[in-house]
Structures are given as C-alpha cells and as structure tokens.
Amino acid sequence: MAIAYRHQVDDDTEFALWRIEEGADELYNQLQLDDHEKAFTKQLSASKRYLHWLGTRVLLRKMLKTDEYIDCKVDAHGKPYLVTLPYHISLSHSFDYAAVMISKTSPVGIDIEQIKQKVERIANKFMNQDELAGINERTKIQQLYVAWCAKEAVYKCHGQKEVSFLDNITLKPFSFEGHGIVDVSLAKADMHIDYEVNYLQYDDYMIGYVKG
Structure with missing residues (x-):
C-alpha cells in the first residue's frame, strides 16, 4: 500500500497517513532494525500494536526517502527522535492508519483517532466546563475528537510528561468545519x-497536528 494522504504544512514540515493493509511480515521486511528493535518487536508480535509500530516506521522510511537504517529512539518522556537525521518527528496510529509528521526546524505533534460515539463518555476527563459549554450539539462528536486530537498533538509537540489534558491544556471556542485551526494554550x-x-x-x- 502506498501513502494514503500527504500534506505539506510548510516548506520544511509535512505529515502523511499510511493505511495498514499489509501483514506484519510484509511490513517487517521493509525495515532495517537493530538487535534491540528486533527483540522489542518480538514482544509485540501478533498484536495490533505490532502492526502500528511497523506501520509508523515504514511510513517514516517512505517520507525520509531512504533504504538505510533509521536510528529512531524514544527519550525519557516517551517522545520519539532521530539520532542521526536532522528532523523532528511525531508518530501516531489508530485502527487501520499510521500517521507521521516531520519537520527540519521545529518540534511537531500529530494525533489520529477513529471517530466513535464513545468519546462522549470520557469528555469531562479531558475538557473543562468552559470548553464543554462551547460544544455545538449538532457537531458534538466531531468537536470532541478535534479537542482530544488537538490536546494530544500539543502534548506530543511539547514532549514533557506530567501535563494534564484537563488542567494544563485549554482550547478556545471553535466551530467545526471539517478542517480548520484551534487556538490552544499550554x-x-x-x-x-x-x-x-x-x-x-x-x-x-x-x-490534529501542530508545529511548535
């Protein structure tokens, strides 16, 4: 499967989506992994998380246009980074899709989520009362997912633990248009x-995607 969607954010920043239709072996064979990564993938074998891990790495390889080994590590806060390549990166996945965002100049954050009604049940865990009051009943589910994805993207871009979606990340009121911009404060x-x-x-x- 080729890249399903690609968007150039600016001259040195872009993100892309990969629809994961391949099996694990097909994805695995497109990668070069070191011994630590091989051991890690064995722990994930036969799980959806394994396909997501492989999918984000294959997509990263396609976006960087390389067949060489990519040394992608995770720091103490869980933020992925490239050891030898001059790019900031952010990775996400949900069900059938992997998402990757890269930038040559600034930290980035991306989140992808499949839209489901169940988000209503947890809305008050990541949105305060003022934010919830600004939700339009007609587009409630979409707006709740925008809110979650926006906060997750900011969290990933900032790249530090001990940040609360509810208490530390705040959205200004917005209307849902299918695509747009939300003002967010951390x-x-x-x-x-x-x-x-x-x-x-x-x-x-x-x-949701953001450049710092």
Missing part, C-alpha cells in the same frame, strides 16, 4: 505557550 506553573493547532477530518478519522 499552561503549567510559570510556563505558558500558545499554539495554533490544525485539524482535519479524513473519512471517519480525525487528525
């Missing part, structure tokens, strides 16, 4: 950072 202690997060509905998936 505030904790003496830190305050404002972000413009883009969102896009792709079939029955929602995507």
